[in-house]
Amino acid sequence: MRLKTSLLIGACVGAIATSASAQQEVVVRIGMAAPMTGPQAHYGKDSERGAQLAIDDLNAKGVTIGGKKVRWQLMPEDDAADPRQATAVAQKYVDMKINGVIGHLNSGATLPASKVYNDAGIPMVTPSATNPKITQQGFKYVFRTIGNDGSIGSGIAKYVHDTLKFKNVAIIDDRTAYGQGVADEFEKALKAAGGNVVARQYTNDKATEFSAILTSIRARKPDLIFYGGMDSQGAPLYRQIRKLGINSPLAGGDGLCTAEMVKVSTIGPDRNIYCGEAGIQLSQLKGGADFQKRFNDRFKADILLYAPYVYDAVMVMADAMVRAGSAEPDKYVDALAKADYQGITARIRFDAKGDLQNAAITLQTFEKGGRAPVGVIQ
DSSP states (O other): OHHHHHHHHHHHHHHHHHHHHHHHOEEEEEEEEEOOSSTTHHHHHHHHHHHHHHHHHHHHHTOEETTEEEEEEEEEEEOTTOHHHHHHHHHHHHHTTOSEEEOOSSHHHHHHHHHHHHHHTOOEEESSOOOGGGGSSOOTTEEESSOOHHHHHHHHHHIIIIISOOOEEEEEEOSSHHHHHHHHHHHHHHHHTTOEEEEEEEOOTTOOOOHHHHHHHHTTOOSEEEEESOHHHHHHHHHHHHHTTOOOOEEESGGGSSHHHHHHHTTSOTTOEEEEEESOOGGGSTTHHHHHHHHHHHHSSOOOSSHHHHHHHHHHHHHHHHHHTOOOHHHHHHHHHTOOEEOSSOEEOBOTTSOBTTOOEEEEEEETTEEEEEEEEO
């Protein structure tokens, strides 16, 4: 009887200890919104992997907030790069009382979603949406860990005009907030430098046929064609440029700094595609090679583009929660605004609008079946 009593007491004590331990654990849910379906799904998967790696690292470190151990959970959602679906995703996150959101990936999705988050008082950090309007809305809860279209577009324009000595340029954009935004900034900077826009054409982010646009442009004999959009259109656009016998190089923003553009670059001469990527190339960053290896080992895949920025966005948000001693959005948002965090991609500090301070832009070209940096603007 005495033995049974001892066992019963021991079991009760163990249950109480387990219950107390569970009560001390805090579950923090981080949303991650990006296109998981459609022509830009590859960007979404890359972003999700970057976020998951950050969540894995946080759980492995046993991070505590306010003296309580935290179990981090990633809650990915598909916005299909569609503004209406992005708004629905944002409202879903609000309804589930998410602790914070990483995203959205596209500017067109981020702009309407950002208002939903700000109105609900939920911090949002975009690691990839570059339209300047996102942080010009005066929203307290909106942040960005990447350079904007102003720095990307103007950086490419300056290089095209001053270094490549191209004066006459044709511009095409996909009419999205990102594509049109970076094209507008490029055009503004090119004209300011003394260049000429010989044609301005438009398509959409679902198109794959550009022969009519390119035939019209070919008659203008541009020194270069600038495309504002993503590689899902940029790759077939370049194939058709070569097929039509147009010798003008192609340039674009970070949407063209991808493995898909590396593949199509081999059908033309070296240094016939240029792109401007927000940030510094991963291989040039301290800790970049280690991050690349850990990513490859974890997912058996290469980094496409935004994964390191997504990783940093999760980490800077988590760091703000730790410093604030709370994962409640209204309690850590001020700590997030005052961030000073050394990430993989940059030292992350925000200005008064929520933009990354001292954002770098890497100008790249494509040669020998790969990408090669040609300059960094900071």
